[in-house]
Amino acid sequence: MAFLEFKDISKGYPGVQALSDVSFSVAKGAVHGLMGENGAGKSTLIRLLSGDQSADTGTIAIDGEAQSYKSVRDAFAAGVIVIHQELQLVPELTVAENLWLGRFPSSGGVISRRKLIDSVAAKLQDIGIDIDPAAKVSSLSIGARQMVEIAKAVILDARVIALDEPTSSLSSRESEVLFALIEKLKAKGTVILYVSHRLDEIFRLCDSLTVLRDGKLAAHHPRIADTSRDQIIAEMVGREISNIWGWHGRDFGLPRLEVKDLSGSHLPRPISFSVRQGEILGFFGLIGAGRSEMARLLYGADHRHGGTVTIDGMAVAADNPGASIRAGIVLCPEDRKHDGIIQGRSIEENITISSRRHFSPFGILSLGKEASVADDFIARLRVRTPSRKQDIINLSGGNQQKVILGRWLSEQGVKVLVIDEPTRGIDIGAKAEIYEILYGLAAGGMAIVVISSELPEVMGISDRIMVMCQGHVVADVERPDFDERRILTSALPDRTAAAS
Numbered sequence: 001m002a003f004l005e006f007k008d009i010s011k012g013y014p015g016v017q018a019l020s021d022v023s024f025s026v027a028k029g030a031v032h033g034l035m036g037e038n039g040a041g042k043s044t045l046i047r048l049l050s051g052d053q054s055a056d057t058g059t060i061a062i063d064g065e066a067q068s069y070k071s072v073r074d075a076f077a078a079g080v081i082v083i084h085q086e087l088q089l090v091p092e093l094t095v096a097e098n099l100w101l102g103r104f105p106s107s108g109g110v111i112s113r114r115k116l117i118d119s120v121a122a123k124l125q126d127i128g129i130d131i132d133p134a135a136k137v138s139s140l141s142i143g144a145r146q147m148v149e150i151a152k153a154v155i156l157d158a159r160v161i162a163l164d165e166p167t168s169s170l171s172s173r174e175s176e177v178l179f180a181l182i183e184k185l186k187a188k189g190t191v192i193l194y195v196s197h198r199l200d201e202i203f204r205l206c207d208s209l210t211v212l213r214d215g216k217l218a219a220h221h222p223r224i225a226d227t228s229r230d231q232i233i234a235e236m237v238g239r240e241i242s243n244i245w246g247w248h249g250r251d252f253g254l255p256r257l258e259v260k261d262l263s264g265s266h267l268p269r270p271i272s273f274s275v276r277q278g279e280i281l282g283f284f285g286l287i288g289a290g291r292s293e294m295a296r297l298l299y300g301a302d303h304r305h306g307g308t309v310t311i312d313g314m315a316v317a318a319d320n321p322g323a324s325i326r327a328g329i330v331l332c333p334e335d336r337k338h339d340g341i342i343q344g345r346s347i348e349e350n351i352t353i354s355s356r357r358h359f360s361p362f363g364i365l366s367l368g369k370e371a372s373v374a375d376d377f378i379a380r381l382r383v384r385t386p387s388r389k390q391d392i393i394n395l396s397g398g399n400q401q402k403v404i405l406g407r408w409l410s411e412q413g414v415k416v417l418v419i420d421e422p423t424r425g426i427d428i429g430a431k432a433e434i435y436e437i438l439y440g441l442a443a444g445g446m447a448i449v450v451i452s453s454e455l456p457e458v459m460g461i462s463d464r465i466m467v468m469c470q471g472h473v474v475a476d477v478e479r480p481d482f483d484e485r486r487i488l489t490s491a492l493p494d495r496t497a498a499a500s
Contacts, residue, residue: 001027001028002025002026002027003025003026003027003028003029003030003062003063003160003191004025004026004032004060004061004062004160004191004193005023005024005025005026005059005060005061005062006022006023006024006025006045006058006060007023007058007059007060007061008021008022008023008057008058008059009021009022009023009045009048009055009057009058009059009060010022010055010056010057010058011041011044011048011053011055011056012056013394014386016386016394017215018041018044018215019041019044019045019048019055019212019215019216020215020216021058021216021217022041022045022058022212022215022216022217023058023217024210024217024220026191026193026208027191027207027208028063028189028191029186029187029188029189029190029191030186030191030192030207030208031182031186031192031194031205031206031207032191032192032193032194032206032207032208032209032210033194033195033196033202033205033206033208033209033210033224034193034194034195034209034210034212035195035196035197035202035209035210035211035212035232035236036211036212036213036218036236036427037213037236037237037396037398037427037428037429037430039214039384039395039396039398039399040212040213040214040215040218040236040427041212041214041215041216042164042195042212043164043396044215045212046082046084046162046164046193046195047082048060049075049080049082049160049162049193050072050075050080050082050084050162051069051070051071051072051073051074051075051076051080052072052082054069054070062078062079062080062159062160063159078159079158079159079160080158080159080160080161080162081152081153081156081158081160081161081162082161082162082164083146083149083150083152083153083161083162083163083164083166084164085164085165085168085397085425087142087145087146087149088149089137089145089148089149090137091136091137091138092136092137092138093136093137094117094133094134094135094136094137095120095131095132095133095134095135095136095137095140095148096116096117096119096120096121096133096134097116098137098148098152099120099123099133099148099151099152099155100116100119100120117133117134120133120155121133123151123155124151127151127154127155127181127184128177128180128181129147129150129151129177131144131147131148131151141169141287141288142169142334142335143169143170143171143174143287144174145169146166146168146169146170146174147170147174147177147178150163150166150178150181154181154185158190159190159191160190160191160193161185161190161191161192161193162192162193162195163192163193163194163195163196164195165195165196165197165424165425166178166194166196167196167198167201168424168425169287169424170287171286171287171288172286179204179205182194182205192205194206197425197426197427197428197431199229199232199233202224202232203224203229206224207223207224208220208221208222208223208224209221209224209227209232211232211235211236213235213236213237213238218235218236218238219232219235233428236427236428236429237427237428237429244428244431244432244435244460245435245457245460245461246432246435246436246439247435247439247460247461248439250278250279250439250442250443250463251278252276252277252278252279252463253276253277253278253445254276254277255274255275255276255277256275256276256277256279256311256312256415256416256445256446256447257274257275257309257310257311257329257415257416257447257449258274258308258309258310258313259271259272259273259274259298259307259308259309260272260307260308261306261307261308262294262297262298262304262306262307262308262309263297263304263305263306263307264293264296264297264302264303264304264305265302265303265305266290266293266302266471267290267293267294267297267471268305268471269471269472270306270307270472271290271294271307271472271473272307272473273466273473273476275416275447275448275449276447277445277446277447278442278443278444278445278446278447279442279447279448279463279464280438280439280442280448280450280461280462280463280464281447281448281449281450281462281463281464281465281466282450282451282452282458282459282461282462282464282465282466283449283450283451283452283458283465283466283467283468284452284453284455284458284465284466284467284468284487284491285453285467285468285469285491286453286469286491286492287453288470289468289469289470289471289491290468290470290471290472291420291451291468292333292334292420292451293471294451294468295331295333295334295418295420295449295451296331298329298331298418298449299321299324299329299330299331299418300316300317300318300319300320300321300323300324301321301331302319303318303319304318304319309329311327311328311329311415311416312328312415314327316329325354325411327415328413328414328415328416329414329415329416329418330408330411330414330416330417330418331418331419331420332401332404332405332408332417332418332419332420332422333420334420334421334424334451336397336400336401336404336424340400340401340404341392341393341400341403341404342392343391343392343393344391344393345391345392346388346389346390346391346392347374347378347383347385347387347388347389347390347391347392347395347403348370348371348374348388348389350392350403350404350407351373351374351377351378351388351403351406351407351410352370352373352374352407352410353407354407354408354410354411355373355407355410355411355412356370358411358412359373371388373410374388374406375388377403377406377409377410378406380406380409381402381403381405381406381409381437382402382433383395383399383402383403383406384396384399385399396426396427396430397424397425397426397430398423398426398427398430398431398433398434399430401422401423401426401430401434402433402434402437405419405434405437409441414446415446415447416446416447416448416449417438417441417446417447417448417449418448418449418451419438419448419449419450419451420451421451421452421453422434422438422450422452422457423452423454423457431457435460435461438450438461439461450462455484455487455488456484458487459482459484459487462479463478463479464476464477464478464479465477465482465487467487467490467491468491469490469491469492469493470493474490474491475487475490
């Protein structure tokens with residue numbers, strides 16, 4: 001019997017019809033997959049379920065009862081918890097405080113901190129999450145913060161839990177903890193709405209599946225076993241994608257980027273490498289290996305303890321992103337929401353914010369030139385938006401990533417692009433578009449450093465891979481020698497145990 005039902009759901013925004021007459025249902029105790037390209041309507045549907053927004057038409061029903069949310073609090077009261085890809089935690093509060101926010105245990109109006117910590121510690125231990133309840137959320141890795149969000153939903157005993165790309169920031173061990181929790185919740189009768197672009201997870205966890213495309217219901221599969229990977233991809237993008245990576249060989253020029261003995265507080269062991277003109281160098285490693293820390297040092301966002309960075313033989317000033325940009329090195333960061341996009345600003349401003357000095361004669365910004373530059377990159381990178389004036393927060397993850405790329409490409413003379421987790425939370429069709437952009441930049445002579453926690457992605461698009469483990473490089477592998485087992489084994493701290 002259906003427990004969660006979406007009936008004729010429609011939702012529009014200025015210039016965009018996000019959802020059109022979407023209907024499907026989920027049985028009690030089922031894990032239901034929700035897939036679609038970025039911009040297909042998944043996030044909008046999740047926002048409606050969470051009570052963050054209201055549908056223009058249609059109803060959401062839980063256990064046969066139509067819901068009329070006016071706020072997130074109403075959805076929470078109905079037993080619905082949504083864990084968004086952009087985490088909803090208070091960084092300066094502890095794990096325990098975040099988990100019990102608004103419901104602190106107290107006696108006579110006085111909150112018992114000891115009782116709070118002890119109760120959360122017991123609950124975390126019970127569900128298999130190893131995180132210090134007294135730690136500030138700001139001190140945790142992105143993966144650990146994701147586990148705190150997941151713990152919140154489990155502890156609150158929700159009837160319906162929606163997970164939006166839940167493993168995008170998790171290590172393999174953390175992902176296994178999540179999968180075990182999902183099985184426990186399923187056995188209790190909880191409905192899990194699982195939004196992911198990772199087909200292996202969809203087939204492993206889900207009982208049923210809905211595919212959205214362009215805001216409409218593209219397919220509904222009551223039994224996941226009755227469909228296939230290729231069929232789902234075709235339903236998502238409206239066409240077949242036989243080779244998502246699309247890699248093709250290129251001629252490399254002279255070394256463009258040279259890094260010697262680079263080190264910092266989060267990268268204590270010196271690291272050295274070089275990237276040639278036209279080369280795509282991939283960095284792979286498990287969470288905590290030091291990949292993102294290396295990227296921030298390279299860009300000058302964090303303080304260097306030592307080492308040099310040169311571009312075409314010219315030294316780049318340390319600890320100065322502005323100097324790095326002027327020297328031709330730019331960074332697309334791992335955390336798009338907090339470190340990449342400028343929320344509350346338009347697509348136009350997000351594209352031109354760094355390059356405005358190039359079209360501001362005598363210090364006066366040329367609005368016409370700014371608009372022209374924005375329109376040019378929106379067209380070139382195929383950013384899906386009704387207007388350059390659209391707030392960037394309304395774009396899908398894939399389109400936000402394209403805007404960040406447009407920002408750097410609007411700079412004059414970019415020679416080195418460092419891109420950290422280029423397709424995290426991005427659908428298959430948009431991934432292929434991002435890869436094509438990177439190949440085109442490499443063909444033009446740019447040196448590209450790609451950092452990714454997805455081994456198939458690194459192997460699929462890189463000309464060469466450097467493997468990191470515990471803050472240092474442990475392997476340098478040329479494309480003809482790519483081997484998944486060898487690379488993954490190199491990335492494990494205890495390689496002897498892994499090999500056995």
